[in-house]
Amino acid sequence: MAGNRTFTMLKPDAVEKGHIGAILDQINASGFRIVAMKLTQMTKADAETFYAVHKERPFFGELVEFMTRGPIVAAILEKDNAVEDFRTLIGATNPEDAAEGTIRKKYASSVGENAVHGSDSDENAAIEGAFHFAGREMF
Ligand code: RTP
């Protein structure tokens, strides 16, 4: 059965450009309930751990640099079929390939600086949520 929670980050580019409110509005309007949320900044070590799966990729250094350059909004979201439905809502990794109306189509500027993260599996949603939040911060 598909799980009902996913983990997201509004990335430094989205926060810098003042898009927090608009993106959260779209997330809420799409039927997701916020069960944990905070403004936080990842250290280099945090980002290297969070993105360890990509450590051999050519863009890894750039990704860590980008994700640590300013605050992010981290959140856990609840909805039926949360992981898949949220990835549909955010759109393709590269905003040029993202469907009209998706969050990345509207707010991302490039494949690297793409405004928002969404977990890619129920297992990773649980791991990523626990990376950023203590149990007492989840509602
Ligand atoms: P995310 O994990 O952030 O939700 O994004 P995703 O699943 O759509 O993409 P993924 O393959 O997991 O890549 C993670 C993040 O790395 C950056 N990236 N840069 N320069 C590049 O070619 C490139 N490719 C990926 C993006 O920030 C991407 O979201």
Ligand code: MG
């Ligand atoms: Mg990913």
